[in-house]
Amino acid sequence: MRAPEVAIPPPGEGMDRFFGPAFDFGALRLLDLVLPRRCGACGLGEELVCADCRGRLRRLDGTLCARCGAPTAWPVARCRECAGRRLSFASARAAVAYDGPARALVAGWKDRGLRPLAREFAGFVVEVVPRTSAHALTFVPGDAERSLKRGQNAAEALARELGPRWGLPVERLLSRPEHGRPQRGLSREERRKNVRNTFTAVARPPVHVALVDDVYTTGATVTAAATELRRAGARSVHVVTFARTVRR
Numbered sequence: 449m450r451a452p453e454v455a456i457p458p459p460g461e462g463m464d465r466f467f468g469p470a471f472d473f474g475a476l477r478l479l480d481l482v483l484p485r486r487c488g489a490c491g492l493g494e495e496l497v498c499a500d501c502r503g504r505l506r507r508l509d510g511t512l513c514a515r516c517g518a519p520t521a522w523p524v525a526r527c528r529e530c531a532g533r534r535l536s537f538a539s540a541r542a543a544v545a546y547d548g549p550a551r552a553l554v555a556g557w558k559d560r561g562l563r564p565l566a567r568e569f570a571g572f573v574v575e576v577v578p579r580t581s582a583h584a585l586t587f588v589p590g591d592a593e594r595s596l597k598r599g600q601n602a603a604e605a606l607a608r609e610l611g612p613r614w615g616l617p618v619e620r621l622l623s624r625p626e627h628g629r630p631q632r633g634l635s636r637e638e639r640r641k642n643v644r645n646t647f648t649a650v651a652r653p654p655v656h657v658a659l660v661d662d663v664y665t666t667g668a669t670v671t672a673a674a675t676e677l678r679r680a681g682a683r684s685v686h687v688v689t690f691a692r693t694v695r696r
């Protein structure tokens with residue numbers, strides 16, 4: 449008897465559509481072990497990130513805006529993107545630009561629940577972003593219902609991989625009340641409104657804390673989270689993400 453064929457949907461195509469919303473992601477992780485691995489960005493090769501896509505990831509290791517981490521022609525304290533904006537974090541740094549293979553990897557990461565990708569992403573972060581001087585790492589909490597469905601919260605998975613690499617404890621300091629709407633598919637302005645009062649501190653943060661998220665887009669989410677961390681007692685919040693939107 450032939451084994452049933454299992455097709456893997458292309459990156460970014462929701463697993464819900466493929467398996468139905470009630471699909472057991474525990475079983476999917478088992479499949480991950482059994483099936484040959486494919487690159488999460490291009491679907492080829494035998495590695496989670498193939499050499500070609502790895503080379504096409506745009507590392508943000510040049511000169512940056514000291515505050516928001518946007519790539520700049522020369523070092524600046526504030527850049528066009530963040531000047532005049534009220535940002536509650538002290539700095540934000542990302543490993544790669546959120547375009548090309550990074551986009552596909554992040555989409556595949558969330559939808560396919562690929563825990564091993566968090567390990568790959570942490571490797572990129574450690575390679576590009578200097579170790580934070582914060583006392584502990586925390587993460588942007590996932591929406592309770594959505595992270596259950598997906599089997600994991602991307603930001604937490606990344607933080608848990610980064611902690612041991614930087615020798616820092618990982619602490620759950622924030623929760624996201626259930627009424628928060630997902631940020632995906634919202635406009636810039638809608639995102640800003642949506643994240644206001646979204647987070648609640650569940651523990652006292654250390655004086656200096658690093659806040660981990662998967663992608664920095666407008667900075668609205670991490671600003672809301674950092675505001676709450678500071679309200680709860682943190683003096684500075686340093687944001688660390690795998691990828692960052694880079695405006696042209």
Ligand SMILES: [Zn+2]
Pocket residue numbers: 487488489490491492493497498499500501502
């Ligand atoms: Zn690839």
Ligand SMILES: [Zn+2]
Pocket residue numbers: 513514515516517518525526527528529530531
């Ligand atoms: Zn900036």
